Amino acid sequence: MRAFFLPFIQDALHKAGIETDKEIQIDKPNDKKFGDFSTNIAFLLAKEARKNPRELATQLIALFAFPEGTVTKTEVAGPGFINFHLDPAFFMRSAQEVLTQGEKFGCTDSGKGQKAIVEYVSANPTGPLTIGRGRGGVLGDCIANLLETQGYEVTREYYFNDAGRQMQILAESVRFRYLEKCGQAIEFPTTHYQGDYIGEIAETLFIEHGDELASTEELAIFKESAEAVIFSSIRRTLERLSITHDSFFNEHTLYQSREGEPSPNRQVIDALDAKGFIGNYDGATWFMTTKLGQEKDKVLIKSSGDPSYRLPDIAYHVTKFERGFDLMVNVFGADHIDEYPDVLEALKILGYDASKVKIAINQFVTTTVGGQTVKMSTRKGNADLLDDLIDDVGADATRLFFIMRGKDSHLNFDVELAKKQSKDNPVFYLQYAHARICSLMRLAEKEVGFDEALASGESLPLLDSEPEIDLASSLLDFPDVIQSCLRLLEPQKMVEYLHTVAERYHKFYQECPILKADENIRTARLELSLTVRQVLRNGFRILGISAPESM
């Protein structure tokens, strides 16, 4: 609907001789007496037009040239708002679009021809996925879905490292547990991975090999089997949540030179050096961030000769630019918050357009069981597992709860609420609306021979009651909501929006008889129901939750 107003507003500004590159805001007032839509351009442009806002607004409303049957009234209100009142029939005619466009409703081609990469999860294979990781995973998946609706060619990538120090510790952890199985008395180090899964991997090795590995100092087999088991467990968990990746990028490849070229890591060092941002002291190689006003330089290559994580991080992002992505979204948890400014600074120094990189940081998750808060912790054996949560509340609830709060807010995951089968539980509330429509359609086909495949939406303009207009009006917001989610990298807006749609449908259903109405109205109300179902489906698809036909 916002797209409808823009050209008319621009046209009026043009006639008034006002040129501006300021963004034109079109709002939905929360009070109906202020119309269906409003704009504040008179405030924004008053200064350059050398008029007071009310005066400018009055001038502008005389210049709007809306077609017949769309805007019925335009008025100046308060200190200078311009309010638009729409013809109810216009909502209904517009709602036909939803049926015509079907699953394309809400899509645009604004990202067509552009390549986007969304990086998410990116957990190293040192243990099963924790609940905290799940939030970022769902967030990333939804952002990727959103980008796809705009025509971007999206790559979903998982960045991992199976070669570093943590993997070494993992291998040693498995070996210690294995030696225990072999009957040796081991004092298991507190620095190592405590989780039960270590013992299970060791058990498998013991069953397969007996104690023949006990004498070897070689860690490779412990590492490889641990990695294989853990990675497949991670992927299985993600699959349960419909989180997928197109590409798994191994950090280790950044250490390797190929075709006579230095390794990507080396190239980053050399390029930064050429720009004068590399220092060598204390036996290490430093990224001289002090030159950028930071308090300390950052180590890129440790005195041991190994790169610190920052160097491959930078090199990794360079590969994203080299691979030709126009938009790069990184999703990670708040514990990595210190990591990205250095990466962005380095990219800028190397001459890349860092504004193409967007960061979505999600805050942590706590779970509440019976009113008791349990804080999640990582790198300890007691971290709560994502798999257990999915077992407990199901995939749909897990996904929806992860994104129904703003990513910047700490998430309080109420496990008991997620299991509840009533309107208190937002998952059920949304899905019930969909199932209710499906049930209605089955009945309509049986009792009055309604064929939904033939529904064109042509009868919709017959509807004019308040619940019907409100419903149609909210359906038309869907494309705007997608844009808003993308601008903020925040799928939460979609959850709230769908809740409103479901709420208005339930109200309509309560107040307007459908199958009992006269034939014309009946058809129109069935068509409206189909329209709602389409929007719910399109929204569910972005959020990655299922659309049950009956409950």
Next chain:
RNA sequence: GUGCCCGUAGCUCAAUGGAUAGAGCAUCAGCCUUCUAAGCUGAGGGUUACAGGUUCGAGUCCUGUCGGGCAUACCA
């Protein structure tokens, strides 16, 4: 100490610098001989942590204070 996030109804959370700060839960009062009551309607509930500032207008932006979280490694 420093950096980032958060502080809004009893609880969980909304509100691209816009008009009287909104939902849901919980509480209270109503609606099923009628298409799914897994639903709907209504009521009460607020000094937006605190103090200043910026402007036509501040929950939102700036400064400071208080409280909570995360990070402050030659770990990732």
